[in-house]
Amino acid sequence: MxxxxxxxxxxxxxxxxxxxxxxxxxxxxxxxxxxxxxxxxxxxxxxxxxxxxxxxxxxxxxxxxxxxxxxxxxxxxxxxxxxxxxxxxxxxxxxxxxxxxxxxxxxxxxxxxxxxxxxxxxxxxxxxxxxxxxxxxxxxxxxxxxxxxxxxxxxxxxxxxGDVIEQFSSKAHQTEENQWGSASDAGFNLSHETEWKILDGVTSSVFFNGYLIGGCLEIISRLAGTPFGNIRLFTEQHIEEGVILYFENVEMAPCEMTRALISLRLHGWFENLKGILIGRSAAPDVSDNTKHNYLDALKAALGDLLIPVLYDVDIGHIPPQISIVNGAKATVTFTEGSGSITQQL
The missing domain is CATH 3.40.50.10740 (Murein tetrapeptidase LD-carboxypeptidase, N-terminal domain)
Structure with missing residues (x-):
């Protein structure tokens, strides 16, 4: 299909x-x-x-x-x-x-x-x-x-x-909640500098392409294993070109996020991927360095994958966010904290 x-x-x-x-x-x-x-x-x-x-x-x-x-x-x-x-x-x-x-x-x-x-x-x-x-x-x-x-x-x-659209990482992002109740026509308060990161912490430049699919981690992790979350139907369709999976975390604490990601791994979601894009997390992190934190969660579930894993990308609940067309072929570039996503419709 x-x-x-x-x-x-x-x-x-x-x-x-x-x-x-x-x-x-x-x-x-x-x-x-x-x-x-x-x-x-x-x-x-x-x-x-x-x-x-x-x-x-x-x-x-x-x-x-x-x-x-x-x-x-x-x-x-x-x-x-x-x-x-x-x-x-x-x-x-x-x-x-x-x-x-x-x-x-x-x-x-x-x-x-x-x-x-x-x-x-x-x-x-x-x-x-x-x-x-x-x-x-x-x-x-x-x-x-x-x-x-x-x-x-x-x-x-x-x-x-057939059109091709390229989007670049934002210059800055918002961290606090929206203030629509007190200022109904307000835009986002983009006050913090944006920096995309790569999970291995070493690579300064990467390039990969594939077909896009993903969504909110709280949602898609609960669809896994059901007829409504059968990613194999998508990855098998694009077995030659490969797939880019994207997601973002809204409110899961690090240990819960680890369980969700490893559940996806056990369901085979990270097979036949060309790369993973992870949006900025909206959930509170753990400040105690003796406890499992957000970055630990990513490394525990994704750290040994032999594909690029980018995080703090402009996706999800910490605006602004790039528009992603599920099913579109995309090329992702990353260089020293900045990146772009080019999509062909």
Whole structure:
């Protein structure tokens, strides 16, 4: 099964906004309005779902309603992209209620976002053969001004099949939580210098390529061993060219992260890879040097792999983040703390 790139977005296209996981509570509706208006200013029409503007017990609505609405917009031929406001915690409840075989027979459209949305991204790629966009969430796009890394999401959504897009490591990143409640049109506070790192700590320059797949580690590690997280379907498809796996950690402590990564290793996830990209960790690290810390976790699970492993890459919950097209062929370069990812759609 070849991964299919959705058609590029053009003004006049219809974008559906639904929340398959967490909804948007009332105090953040102003930010949601700004995000939706940013779509309209670009000339897109917007279809708001019923599972969107409410939040109770970490969900926008019951799982049946969320799954039905998501399947409706994913199969609607008039809808050209689905852009949830953000992720959340409970998208995994939808998997058994969705028909990924039907979606395999459906013309693909862009599914955009990250975090808990990785729950949907992964089977859309491996079971339905869609390319999806792991990158800024819709709520990120409600800022008055977007930084260059975040803004690049629109370059991907407007690109046509065959186009090549190169992105570079950001100059700086944010460390604190977003302040949308007090300043609803705020962008990211990019105050800390960005530095990509290589796990072996020695190599100063590396180059590798392959087909991209990945997501939030908390999510994909729980999909491993299920029909919805069968990475072998993807790696076997690209056995000659190879695969680049990417992930990022949101909240797992180092020992828990070690267990998650070794579980993936035991499931064969690190076989037939050309390289691994790891986003900046959003979880608290261990300051006591007598205890197992974040870097120890990476080394314990990945340190003896005979492939490049880059970490602190611009991926995930510590913004800004590069847009990654699952299923796209990519070339990664790294030189002394900086890097780039070139993707061909």
């Amino acid at each position: 070849n991964t299919r790139i959705p058609p590029n977005l053009v003004p006049g296209d219809l974008i559906a906004v639904t929340a398959p996981s967490s909804g948007v509570p009332e105090h953040l509706h102003p930010r949601l309005e700004l995000a939706i208006n940013s779509l309209k200013k670009k000339g897109f029409r917007v279809l708001e779902g019923e599972c969107l503007r409410s939040q109770h017990k970490n969900e926008s609505a019951c799982k049946t309603s969320r799954a039905k609405e998501l399947m409706t917009v994913l199969t609607d031929p008039e809808v050209k992209a689905v852009m949830p406001p953000w992720g959340g915690d409970r998208a995994i409840e939808l998997l058994e209620l969705m028909d990924f075989r039907l979606l395999e027979k459906t013309e693909p459209k862009w599914f955009v976002g990250f975090s808990d949305l990785s729950t949907i991204h992964f089977p859309l790629v491996t079971l339905s053969g869609w390319s999806t966009l792991h990158g800024p969430n819709l709520m990120d796009l409600g800022a008055k001004e977007l930084d260059p890394t975040t803004k690049a999401v629109w370059e991907f959504l407007a690109a046509e099949k």
